[in-house]
Amino acid sequence: MRPPAPLIRIIRTGLLLLAALAAAGAATVPDYARDIKPLFESTCWKCHGAEKQKGGLRLDVRAQAMAGGSNGVAIVAGDSAHSYLMARLRGEGDEKRMPEKAAAFSAAQIGIVAAWIDAGAPWPESAADAKAATVVHWSYVPPVRPIPPSVRAAVWVRNPIDAFVAARLEREQLPPTTEAAPATLIRRVFLDLIGLPPTPAEVEAFLADRAPDAYERVVDRLLASPHYGERWARPWLDLARYADTDGFNFDLPRMVWPYRDWVIAALNADMPFDRFTIAQLAGDLLPGATQADRVATGFHRNTMHNTEGGVDPEEARWETEIDRTNTTAAVWLGSTFACAQCHNHKYDPISQKDYYGLLAFFDNTNEPTLPLGGEVDDYNGKKKPLSALVMAERAGPAQTNLRVRGAYVAKGEVVSAGTPGFLPPMPADSPRNRLGLARWLVDRGNPLTARVQVNRTWEVLFGHGLVETVEDFGNQGTAPSHPELLDWLAVELMEGKWSMKRLQRLIVTSATYRQSSVVDPGHLERDPSNHLLARGARFRLEAEVIRDNALAVSGLLTAAVGGPSVFPPAPSEVGAINTNKESLPWRTSAGDDRHRRALYTFCRRTAPYAAFTNFDAPSREACLLRRARTDTPLQALTGLNDPAQWEAAQALGRRMVDQGSVVSERVAMGFRLCTARAPTADEQRDLEAAYAHELAAFAKTPAAAAKVCGGAGAADLAACTMLANALLNLDETMTRE
C-alpha cells in the first residue's frame, strides 16, 4: 500500500532540508549537545570541569562557563571576535594555545565554536549541567524532624540519638560497644563538659553511687558549673578569632577580654543560641540594648588591625569587612562564602552578588569603644579606664560596591544588603541591617544554622562532626554520616528553645556517647575513623585542656573565672620576637594568676603562647572552624620540659609525697590523679620499680634531687617528681578516652 501523497511530500521536504543544511556548512547554528559538548568534554573538561577549574574557568556548567575565569569572561555570547576563549583556542597573543593537554582544535572545530558563540552560545538548561541545576543540595533544604527508627537493639537505646545510630549499625551489621568503665566515663564527661578532670573524691563518689540516675546527676552538676562556660568558650573563641592584640607588625594590645567574659557568662547562663547569635552580630541594634548586648558585638571587633605607617585606612577597613563576611558565613552557614569574593562560587550556588550583598551588612558600621566604668591594669602597670570594643550602625542604607575579581580598587556595581539568593529570603518587614541579618540566620526556616551548630557541638564531644567538614556544608563538603540524626538534632535544638545545655545533655546521656572507646583490630579495620559510632570516641586533649588538666591534677589550678588576661611563664620571644617590645613586655604574672586556665593566657597574635601552638592551637588571626590534631616531637618536649608542665610535675610529686609514706600508695595516687582510675597490677609494678630506680639514683645525687624539687628536697620527693612528670605525659593522661 502506498503512503498517502501528503506524507511523501513531508518526507521529501525533510530530506531536502537536511541536504540544504549540510550544504550550508558552518553557516548552520551548531547545536550545543551535538557539536559543542562532545568537543569540550573530550578536550576541555579535564582541566575546566567538575574536578579542576584551571584559571578559575569551568566549561561544563552553563552559568560558570558564561561567568568566565580569573582572566575574565571567556565567552561573549554573540561575539566570538571578543571572546577570550577563541583567542586561546587559536593560540593568539602571548598566552599558551588551548587545549594545553590535547591536540589543538582544527580550523573546522574552531569554526564550529566561533559559529556557536556568534549565534549567542545557545546552551539548553537541560544539557550537561542538568545535575548541577536541578538537585537542591541537602543542606539547603530546611530540616524536618524525622521519626526515630525502630531498631532491634531497643534495650541499648537510651534516647532517640541511639535509635538513629543503632539503625545504621544494624544495616552495617556492626554491634555497638558496651558502656565505658565508670571511671573512664566520668573523666570523659568532666573533660568534655567543663574541660577539667574529676578529683579522686568525685570519681569515688560516682563509683559508689548506685542510683540509676547517678550519671545524669553528674551531668547536671557539670552543666551548672561555672567552669562549663570556660570550656565551651574555647571553641567559640576560635570562631570569633579572639585575641588580645591587633595582629600584624605592631601587634598592639587591645582591651577585648570583656567580650570573652561575656561569652563565658552567656554560655553559663545557657543563653539560647538564637539570642546568643543576635547579641553578637547586632546587640547594639536591639531595642533597649543593654551594656552586655553591646559588649557582645565585640565578636566582630576581633578582626585584625594593621597600624603600620603606610596602610590605607579605607583598604584596611575593607579587609576587615571581608573578614566579617567570611566569618559570619562560615560560623552560621557552614559555608565557604570566601570563594565568592572574586568570582561566583564554583560548587555552591553563591554568586559574587550574594557575597557583596552579605558584606553590605557590615559596610555600614562604625567601631566605637564603649566605656564600662571602673579602671583596670593596661598590661603596662598603668591604670586605664575599663572599656570594650563594640559595633555601631551608621545612618543610611546598607549597600556597597561589588569588587570585580575581588580587587579592592576595582569597584563594580552597587549592591544592597541582602541575604544569599539560594536560601530562604528575609521577611519583607525585616530591617535590612545586621539585626535583620542575625534574625534571619536563626529563623526557623534557615536550613543551615541549627545543623551547623549541632554538628559543631557533636564534633567537640565525638572528635569529628556528623558532617566531617564542619566548615563546609556545601557541595564540596562531606555528606553527613547520619543525615537523619543531624536533622533530628537540629530540629530538637530549635524546638528546644535553642538551649545548648539541653542539646549537650541529650548527647552526653545517650548510649552512643557512653560507649567504651576500647577497640579490637577487626572493628578498627572496619571503621578506622569511627564514623559509624559503634564505639566511644578517643582523642588527644586540645592544647588548652592539656594545660588545665596538668594544673588541676597537680593542685595548682586557680579556679577564678574571668577578668583581664594573664601572663604565665613563657619563653622570652613571646614578648620580644616582634617590634615594639616596649609597648608590651611579657610581665610574668605572680601569685594565683600564674596558674589560671589556658583561656585566660594573654593571646598575642604574632607570638602565640608556644605550648599551645605546639598542640595545634591557632594564632587567632582568622576564624578557624576545625583544628588539626597532630602528634609531634615538639609536643613531647613541651609535655616533658615546658616550665609550666614541670611546675605541675613538681606540685604533683609533692602531692604524692604528702599523701603518705607508703610507696605503693604514693604512685597509685599519682596515677589515679592523672587517669581517674586505679593502676592495674602490671602498671602498679612498673610504677613501683620506676620509683625504686629514681630513689636510688637521687639518693646518690642529692644535688640533682634538690634541683629537681626546685630547692631543698629529699630523694623521695625528686623520685615522685620524676614519676609525676612521666604520669602527666602518659598517652592516657593526654587523651580523652
Next chain:
Amino acid sequence: MLAETRTGIGHSAPRTPHSALLSRRALLGSSLGALALASLGSPLGAAEPVRTDPMAPRAPHFPAKAKRVIYLFMAGGPSQLDLFDHKPKLKELDGQPCPESLLTGERFAFIKGIPKLLASPHAFAQHGQSGQWVSSLLPYTAKIIDQLTIVRSLRTDQFNHGPAQIFMNSGHQIVGRPSLGSWVTFGLGSVSDSLPGFTVLLSGEVDPGAGNANWTSGFLPTTFQGVPLRAKGEPVLFVEDPDGVDAAARRRSLDLIVGLNRRHLAAVGDPEIASRDAAYEMSFRMQSSVPELTALDQEPAHIHELYGTTPGKPGFATNCLMARRLIERGSRFVQLYHRGWDSHGDTAAKDLLTGLPHMCKDTDQACAALITDLKQRGLLDDTLVVWGGEFGRTPMNEGRGGGKLLGRDHHPRAFTMWMAGGGIKPGLAYGQTDDIGYNVVSQPLHVHDLHATMLQCLGFDHTRLTFRFQGRDYRLTDVHGEVAKGLLA
C-alpha cells in the same frame, strides 16, 4: 647522611581530612600509607626502621634538581638600587623631581608629595666572568657572582612589611596560608628523624615584620610549621631537660612512659598510642642531636674564618654556618631572617650611608661563605639557595631625615633577589628594570612565579601541590604562577 628513602607519593590534593592526615591509622589506612609501607627498604638495604611519621621523606612529582632549600630572607627590604641594580641614569637625574607620570595612582608607605630621584651613593663595578654589576658594599658576594643568578625583575603586590613578608612567604597577604617551608616539608618530608624538617634562624635587629606568621603552617598540620632555632637559651624550645634531670633520668622516664603506654595500647587497641610513642622517641633523639648540631666549636678554624664566625657569638654569620650544618644533617628547609634592611633614611642607622653598609658588613661575607662552603662539600648542586627581601626600595629619596640622611621608601614594583644552586643556571642576569629602576621592563618575575619556579626546582608542579581546606583545594601559588624556565639550569 643525606640518603633519601624514596616513596612514590603523589601530592595532588590529599582528600584525607587534615585532622586525620597525620594519624598513624590514617597513614596505614590510606593509599599514602600503602605506598609508604611499600617503599620499605633503605637504599643500603640496612635494617633502617620504616618511617611512618608525617615527616617521613617523600618523592616529589618528578625528579628534582634541588633536594633542600636555604632561604636567606633579608627582612625590611634591601635596597636593590644600592646593591645589585646599577642605574647610571640616576646619577644624571639625581635630585630632580620624580616624573609625575610615575606617581599617578601610586601609593607609598611614607613618601608624600613629589619626591626627588636619588642616585646610589655607592660605586658599582662588574665582576666575574659573567660581568655582573655589584655594589662596592658587597665585596665578598662579588667574588662568587658567577655562582649566582641575579634576578632584577621581582615584583610583589604588597608595600607594607607585614603583608609583604607574608605574601613573600605564603603567596597571600593575609595570614593563614601555609608558608613556603611548610609546603615544601609537607611535600617532601624530611630526611632527618631527629631534627626539625623546617627550621627558622633569626638575627639582626627587631623591626617591623610579621613575626611567627612568616613560618606558619597555616591550615597545614602544625608538624610542618617552621621551628625557630633560638640564638639565646635552649636552641629548640623545651629541648633541654629541667634542672637536675640528666639524659639518663630522661631516658628512664621515657622508658616508663613508653612501657605504660604499651600496656595501655594492649588494653584499649588505639594505634594512636604507638604514634605518640614514636614522637616521644624522636623528641629524645632531638635532645642529643640539637646540642650536636649547635656545637659550632666542632668546626675547624678555617671554616670559622671563611664565615667570619666566632663560636658562642650569635648572628647572621653563625646562622649561615648553622644552616649548612642543618642541611648536612638532613633538614629540608632552612630559612634565615636577617632584619634591619628598612633603609628609610629617617635615622642614621637606617640610611644608605651608615645603616646600609652596616647591614652589608653583617651579611656579605657569610652569604658568600655559605655558597663557597656548600660548593666545596658538593652540596650546592642539590641545595637551592635564595636571597632576598619582601620588596625593594624606591629610586626616590624619601626625604624624611632632613638634609643629610639618604633613604628610600618601600617599592613593590621592581626589586632584586639572587638564587643559586640546585636547578638554577649560575652566572645569569635575569630580568631588567627601566633606566631609573622604577619598573620591570623584561622577564618580570612575580612572587607567584618565584614560588612556582622554586617548587619546580624541588620537583613539584606547583599546580598539583595542593591541600584541601574549608571546601577548597589550596596551593602556594593560588591561581597564579608561571615557572620561569629561563632561570632553570
